[in-house]
Amino acid sequence: MTEQVSQVTMEEATYCAVHPDRETGLRCNKCDRLMCAECAVQTPVGYRCRECVRQHEDKFFNGTMADYLIVFAVAAVVTGLGYVGLRLIGGFLLFIIILSIPVGGAVGELALRLTGRRRGRYSGYVAAAGAIVGALAPGLLLAGQLVLSPTLLIYAGIVAFTAYGRFRLSI
Numbered sequence: 001m002t003e004q005v006s007q008v009t010m011e012e013a014t015y016c017a018v019h020p021d022r023e024t025g026l027r028c029n030k031c032d033r034l035m036c037a038e039c040a041v042q043t044p045v046g047y048r049c050r051e052c053v054r055q056h057e058d059k060f061f062n063g064t065m066a067d068y069l070i071v072f073a074v075a076a077v078v079t080g081l082g083y084v085g086l087r088l089i090g091g092f093l094l095f096i097i098i099l100s101i102p103v104g105g106a107v108g109e110l111a112l113r114l115t116g117r118r119r120g121r122y123s124g125y126v127a128a129a130g131a132i133v134g135a136l137a138p139g140l141l142l143a144g145q146l147v148l149s150p151t152l153l154i155y156a157g158i159v160a161f162t163a164y165g166r167f168r169l170s171i
């Protein structure tokens, strides 16, 4: 009789912890919760539930609100000064495009140094936003209006993208 009961338990269908209507046998390899294919996240250490992945990221993301402000300010200042500098030296489109990559790298590196290499979940976006504001600011201050030249937009885009890349997770 007891044997029969355990037999039934073993064959009992199991369901996703988030979606009770989805049958699954897959478990998170950290917290052991059941999860369907949609809830499972493939990581280098196996399948995990979204909550465990998030917790893992939170441990990695230790940036504070003050760090975001520093990242934004650094990105805006370096990008703005960088553009003014490049215009003064040459100002050719190709020249600016090529040098916008190291400017973006400098934004990321300087921001990471000044914040003790802490990162927040949104540091990359903050750096990109700061770079775009910084690129547009000199024109706005000097001409009193938004100056949107293709060169400036390409420069802002590359710097923002490169700076954003420096803050991406590398796990």
Ligand SMILES: [Zn+2]
Binding pocket: 028, 029, 030, 031, 032, 033, 048, 049, 050, 051, 052, 053
């Ligand atoms: Zn889990």
Ligand SMILES: [Zn+2]
Binding pocket: 016, 017, 018, 019, 022, 035, 036, 037, 038, 039
């Ligand atoms: Zn699910």
